[in-house]
Amino acid sequence: MGSKIDLLVKLQYLDQNINSLESTKIKIPEELESAKSEMIRVENKLKDAEKKYSDYQKALKIKEGEIDDEKEKVKKSRVRQNEVKTNDEYRALLKEIDFINSRIDTIEEELIKMFDLAEPYKEEIASAKKELENEKKLYDEQIIIKNKELQDIESEIKFSREEREKLMIEIDSEIYRIYERLCKYKENIAISKIGKRGICQHCSVLIPPQTVNEVIADDKVLYCPNCQRILYYTDDV
Structure with a gap:
């Protein structure tokens, strides 16, 4: 192989290497963004789990408040027992108190069932926290790996470009114009x-x-x- 063509072969090798490295370099931020997106997804998953648990706790307080309200009604009814003047009024108050107590029993049963839901909510939060911890660890590792990879790529690109500049001194300008034209229309x-x-x-x-x-x-x-x-x-x- 003659020197002119030999130089072009070396030039094409360097150009292809530079192009390949540049393509890899462009993908690194995208890969990091993908890892970050996964971490954000898990963060949102944790937020959703925490919100569900918060809503659940609010619902518990509402039920507990309903019980307190009903018990307050019972107290007031018992006070009224001392004020009634007839047996019919007394029996009506007893019936009212029984109804309220029945209502309290119903709400307490609902509350007990709701207590059983606490553990699954807590487990969901714990699972999401562990998953997020792992994702953050992976993301931090990816940052270190990809930054090192980026440094290596930039160093290799710099070296290849320096070698290309040295090579260009030896290449005939007319042959180089032909080479450039072919690269433009022939997929580099x-x-x-x-x-x-x-x-x-x-x-x-x-x-x-x-x-x-x-x-x-x-x-x-x-x-x-x-x-x-x-x-x-x-x-x-």
Whole structure:
């Protein structure tokens, strides 16, 4: 392989490496955002569980308040017992007190059933807290890992760009213009190799034997008749 094409091959390798690294670099904030979103989801899950428990406690207080109100009614009715003048009024008060006590029993039964719901609510909160703790730990670990990965990528990009600048000093300007044009229209792949079988490794087209011989001779820049990329020969394919 001649030096001109050899330089282009090295250039394409560096460019592809830089592009790949840049693509990976772009994904890092997205990956961190995804991890953060999962943590926020669990935070909201915990908030929902805590709200349900808070609403439950409010409902308990309402029931307890209802019992207190009914008991207060009983007290007032008993006070009135001392004020009644007839047996009918007395019996009516007893009936009223019985009704209120029955109502108190009903509310207390409802309250006892509600007490049984406390544990599931607490378990849901405990589970969400544990899940959130794990998610925060994972997120913190991801921040450390991804920041290190980002530093490594930026360091490698810097090195590759420096190598590219050195390489550009040796590359013929006209050949570079051809390379740039091909990269623009050929998915950033300007060069394709052919091996002993004479097949373009990019488009899988069989290259005419005469063209293969000319590529091996490296007298000039030659192109694949199908994909129009610059050809270079290597016997490892």
